[in-house]
Amino acid sequence: MTTPIVAAPDGFSLPDEQRRLIKWTVYLGFIVLAVGVLNGLDQALNYAHIDIFRFFPGMRTYYQGLTAHGVFNAIIMTFAFANGFVAMAVARGLGMKLNHGLLAASFWTILVGTLLTAGAIVNGTASVLYTFYPPLEASWPFYLGLALVVISTWITSANLFVTLAKFRREHPGQRIPLLAYMGVVTYVFWDISSLGIVVEVVVFLLPWSLGLWHGADPLVDRTLFWFTGHPIVYFWLLPIYMSWYGMIPRQVGGALFSDSVVRISFLLFLIIIPIGFHHQFVDPGVSRELKYAVAVLTFAVFVPSLMTAFSVMYALEIGGRRAGGNGLIGWFFRIPWKDPSVCAQVLAMLAFMLGGITGLMNASYTMNLEIHNTTFVPGHFHLTVGTAVALSIMGIAYWLVPYLEQKELWSAKAGLVSSWLYFIGVLIFARGMISGGLAGMPRRTAISLVPYAEPPGWRLAGILVGVGGSLMFIGAVLFFVVIAMTVLAGKRTEIADIPYSVTLVTPQTSGWEPGLDRLRYWIVASVLLCVIIYGPFLASQFPLQLNVPGFRAF
Amino acid sequence: MNHEAERYERLFLIISGLFLVGFLIVLAYTSIHMGVMLPGKVGVIEAKAGESLAAAVFRTPPFDHLGVKKIGPDDYEAVYFAQAWAFFPREIDLPVGARVKFIATSVDVTHGFFIAGTRVNMMLLPGQISEETYTFRKAGKYLLLCHEYCGLLHQTMHAWVIVK
Numbered sequence A: 001m002t003t004p005i006v007a008a009p010d011g012f013s014l015p016d017e018q019r020r021l022i023k024w025t026v027y028l029g030f031i032v033l034a035v036g037v038l039n040g041l042d043q044a045l046n047y048a049h050i051d052i053f054r055f056f057p058g059m060r061t062y063y064q065g066l067t068a069h070g071v072f073n074a075i076i077m078t079f080a081f082a083n084g085f086v087a088m089a090v091a092r093g094l095g096m097k098l099n100h101g102l103l104a105a106s107f108w109t110i111l112v113g114t115l116l117t118a119g120a121i122v123n124g125t126a127s128v129l130y131t132f133y134p135p136l137e138a139s140w141p142f143y144l145g146l147a148l149v150v151i152s153t154w155i156t157s158a159n160l161f162v163t164l165a166k167f168r169r170e171h172p173g174q175r176i177p178l179l180a181y182m183g184v185v186t187y188v189f190w191d192i193s194s195l196g197i198v199v200e201v202v203v204f205l206l207p208w209s210l211g212l213w214h215g216a217d218p219l220v221d222r223t224l225f226w227f228t229g230h231p232i233v234y235f236w237l238l239p240i241y242m243s244w245y246g247m248i249p250r251q252v253g254g255a256l257f258s259d260s261v262v263r264i265s266f267l268l269f270l271i272i273i274p275i276g277f278h279h280q281f282v283d284p285g286v287s288r289e290l291k292y293a294v295a296v297l298t299f300a301v302f303v304p305s306l307m308t309a310f311s312v313m314y315a316l317e318i319g320g321r322r323a324g325g326n327g328l329i330g331w332f333f334r335i336p337w338k339d340p341s342v343c344a345q346v347l348a349m350l351a352f353m354l355g356g357i358t359g360l361m362n363a364s365y366t367m368n369l370e371i372h373n374t375t376f377v378p379g380h381f382h383l384t385v386g387t388a389v390a391l392s393i394m395g396i397a398y399w400l401v402p403y404l405e406q407k408e409l410w411s412a413k414a415g416l417v418s419s420w421l422y423f424i425g426v427l428i429f430a431r432g433m434i435s436g437g438l439a440g441m442p443r444r445t446a447i448s449l450v451p452y453a454e455p456p457g458w459r460l461a462g463i464l465v466g467v468g469g470s471l472m473f474i475g476a477v478l479f480f481v482v483i484a485m486t487v488l489a490g491k492r493t494e495i496a497d498i499p500y501s502v503t504l505v506t507p508q509t510s511g512w513e514p515g516l517d518r519l520r521y522w523i524v525a526s527v528l529l530c531v532i533i534y535g536p537f538l539a540s541q542f543p544l545q546l547n548v549p550g551f552r553a554f
Numbered sequence B: 001m002n003h004e005a006e007r008y009e010r011l012f013l014i015i016s017g018l019f020l021v022g023f024l025i026v027l028a029y030t031s032i033h034m035g036v037m038l039p040g041k042v043g044v045i046e047a048k049a050g051e052s053l054a055a056a057v058f059r060t061p062p063f064d065h066l067g068v069k070k071i072g073p074d075d076y077e078a079v080y081f082a083q084a085w086a087f088f089p090r091e092i093d094l095p096v097g098a099r100v101k102f103i104a105t106s107v108d109v110t111h112g113f114f115i116a117g118t119r120v121n122m123m124l125l126p127g128q129i130s131e132e133t134y135t136f137r138k139a140g141k142y143l144l145l146c147h148e149y150c151g152l153l154h155q156t157m158h159a160w161v162i163v164k
């Protein structure tokens, strides 16, 4: 069984040398993901009191492995995937090739960045976790590498903008095709969002690690980190929404019902950037008023995800009914569950519903007081980034890798088994993490080494984490086997196009709707809201106290 | 078919929106009527030129007197400082019903201050003072944990609050 592919209506195909760069960008993501999930296994077992991390090659402490897990999975894998997948989708949407120089520059930048960061983590000079809060002080290659990884995404944005500008010149008066629109807004959104972390790393931490500053300002650095650290979750998610909106409808034989709804939901993400303070609900030095204002905005950013839920479910329903499903939910069983790409992504959506609910619980600050920094939090985000995003990426890979390689998928059945194992695994894992968190079990802790007797509720929680995490790990290994075998031993075949969806209501060229494409105005609105929320706080921190000395006992 | 879908979508969004507003109202209620508050801005500790942060902490009240102080019939103040990888004091005793204001800071890295099973949950940042108030209604031996990664022996960093 192969994934259904539509022929390109306008005969578009990506030049071979661009296809190759996109391929290696995405594969870089898969390689770091493989290392990341191996560490995930060790962490899950740690919560079940099985201490194996000392036997991991190149890993001396639990926290060294945890740093690798967070940095590789959540930062490098997701960015590499976005750089490859979104660029490809925009090229396809516009029916134009990308700028080759920028594509190559982006690839080499993220590769060098990854090597520097990974080197620092492996040699033990950067066990600062993926949040690297100063005054924990890593060695300079860690910061430089991270900066390069982020800069690679800026190079990709430049590429998208250049290509879009060319499209607009050549097609005056035309609306931006939806697939390209989603990709471009994702990167505009990210360019603004990433400013916090770039300033933190380039202006403060990197020079500090080179001895140019004498200390750090922990509160300001945390704030800059979370300025980016919340919206980063949408940078993980929006490429997935592109697949759910722009490709899944085609893959299930359905259709997307409204073009404008999609654009509006992407614009809402663009506008509601500055809500990172909800990660600092229990921080000192931030006023209550600001925290409460951000809590309300955080609830608002739930709306575009609800819109997505509706559109995507509707597309699935159209497909399921066309395939003969009826009744209130009968259609759900008629979507092509045997297609590993669909199966993985629909399971990812189910996980995301649970992730959304637990996210609302985190955002309710009274609840946050109970669970901040407990295992409830990794319980929540393994449903979101760890599954909704990661399992969707695996699902996308089941057509993307064959498309990029022009080879048949090695085994659809193995892909299906992988997806189900991962999904069932994460349900057990999250159940353990969440109940542990409610019982006060701290996250980011080598639980297998604690010196005190554990409170009730932790033991069972930890065992569930160990069992669920092991299932996830086996699922992930199976995914890598399928991909590796496709690349190395897949049968040659011709795959003309990506699964490109049509919309039921096509974009209008008159009325209010073209206003959605005038990104300039929406960018201004977005920046304005950032200034309103962050401006006064940051201004109140001047003059900065760069005086807390670095700390390296890890 | 589309008009119908649009109607459903509007309905779906309105109902979900009402849920979100409902949640916010509940949140406001718990804050205003039940007094469940987030920690806010308290104060900073600034080291003088050439002085270490630890020295600055120990000369700044209330950190010059660590531990529990009774300040009213049921009111207490518990003053802590955190340093990799321990809390001081390591153990405190309180009577059931004590309303305690925890005041804490860190002298080196970011630490967490979390009493498992309660909503005493705050971050300790070097140079910043953290404060939170909580009433202990049940007797027990409460585990005070550092729940932010703070280096190699982070998992050992804990203390006890004994409520009798």
Ligand code: HEM
Residues within 6 Å of the ligand: A037, A040, A041, A043, A044, A045, A047, A066, A067, A069, A070, A073, A074, A129, A130, A131, A378, A382, A385, A386, A387, A389, A390, A442, A443, A444, A445, A446, A465, A468, A469, A470, A472, A473, A474, A476
């Ligand atoms: C086999 C699959 C996986 C397993 C078994 C696993 C397991 C774990 C465990 C047990 C933790 C908690 C560690 C702690 O707090 O001490 C953790 C943290 C984390 N995981 Fe995973 N994970 C997996 C996959 C993923 C994926 C795919 C992503 C993202 C794409 C991810 C992102 C993260 C992040 C960001 C953290 C937080 C790291 C930190 O607190 O510094 N994980 N993982």
Ligand SMILES: [Cu+2]
Residues within 6 Å of the ligand: B082, B083, B084, B085, B110, B111, B112, B146, B147, B148, B149, B150, B154, B157
């Ligand atoms: Cu600590």
Ligand SMILES: [Cu+2]
Residues within 6 Å of the ligand: B111, B112, B146, B147, B148, B149, B150, B151, B154, B155, B157
């Ligand atoms: Cu700690």
